[in-house]
Amino acid sequence: MGTLPLDDRGLAYGDGLFETVLLRDAQPLLWREHMARLQRGAERLDVELPAQDTLSELCAKAPPGLAVLKLIVTRGSGGRGYRPPAVPSPRLRWQVMSFAPQPARWHEGVRVRHCQLRLGRQPALAGIKHLNRLENVLARSEWQDDAIAEGLLCDSHGQLVEATCMNLFWLRQGRLETPSLSHCGVAGTLREALLSTLDITEVEVGPEQLLDAEAVWLGNSLQGVWPLTQLDNAAGECLRRWSLDPRHRLLQDAGHALLGYPRQT
Known part of the structure; x- marks a missing residue:
């Protein structure tokens, strides 16, 4: 939830990661695989992730039935041009939406x-x-x-x-x-x-x-x-x-x- 400022590096450069997680009655499917990929991405980009408990708690906000949790983690703001900040302040944004497959x-x-x-x-x-x-x-x-x-x-x-x-x-x-x-x-x-x-x-x-x-x-x-x-x-x-x-x-x-x-x- 929440907007991104114009100087956010995710918005400006795509400097960040995202996951889209299928939820069934607020229970995430393939959660281990999603968190493992998010961790690999964070290591590759050298971005600190929120605590996994913080991410897990977002699943409980889903409505009954099928839903999708979208997580976005950016490096935050700062740095000069493409040069990242020496001490980044990552941002987490998220959204839960109802979902129906085909x-x-x-x-x-x-x-x-x-x-x-x-x-x-x-x-x-x-x-x-x-x-x-x-x-x-x-x-x-x-x-x-x-x-x-x-x-x-x-x-x-x-x-x-x-x-x-x-x-x-x-x-x-x-x-x-x-x-x-x-x-x-x-x-x-x-x-x-x-x-x-x-x-x-x-x-x-x-x-x-x-x-x-x-x-x-x-x-x-x-x-x-x-x-x-x-x-x-x-x-x-x-x-x-x-x-x-x-x-x-x-x-x-x-x-x-x-x-x-x-x-x-």
């Missing part, structure tokens, strides 16, 4: 496209959820068709990374795979939990890998897991279609068990 996308699957934008490689920021998301904003502005649920992103070397706000998974030759995020991208909390639950291999591959996949999914800790039924190129031409079968429920069922969402038949 169950039709669980059951029916989604149509997805490739994006033209390429993510820049920056290992120092890879994996964390920092406030500078301009690449994602530009990628999401590439299409306005509501029939297209998401856009897939490659990095500047042509390697698959993620979707604009979800992580990417696929089943190929009987093996579950997901892009490596060692160069760029956001290590989603649902992705982290699934890596601990299932035998998923992190790989560095190009987008052509998806054309041979038996099943492809997108997932995050709010929406759950969406199976792909169609993949288009950036020009809107269909590259591949999938008919949903039991293989498409494999990773989805595991993800939804972690979030308390229903299994799909």
Whole structure:
């Protein structure tokens, strides 16, 4: 809650971190993974976090049912230009909002496209959820068709990374795979939990890998897991279609068990 002054470094430079946490009846889902990622980001940016008890208490402010807690931690104000202050005074801002997922996308699957934008490689920021998301904003502005649920992103070397706000998974030759995020991208909390639950291999591959996949999914800790039924190129031409079968429920069922969402038949 509360506004940010114009000299806040998060507002001016994206100098900060954020988390969006799914709450069910005021109980956070994947809280351990969210706090671990927030801590990794704080260490990477050298920003001090509020006490975890302070963050945990915010969950109790949620209404009954499903809600989302958004946490924003900035470095605060001060410093000269890009130079950070020697002794920063971080700011915490937060908001709790009611939330409803999109169950039709669980059951029916989604149509997805490739994006033209390429993510820049920056290992120092890879994996964390920092406030500078301009690449994602530009990628999401590439299409306005509501029939297209998401856009897939490659990095500047042509390697698959993620979707604009979800992580990417696929089943190929009987093996579950997901892009490596060692160069760029956001290590989603649902992705982290699934890596601990299932035998998923992190790989560095190009987008052509998806054309041979038996099943492809997108997932995050709010929406759950969406199976792909169609993949288009950036020009809107269909590259591949999938008919949903039991293989498409494999990773989805595991993800939804972690979030308390229903299994799909």
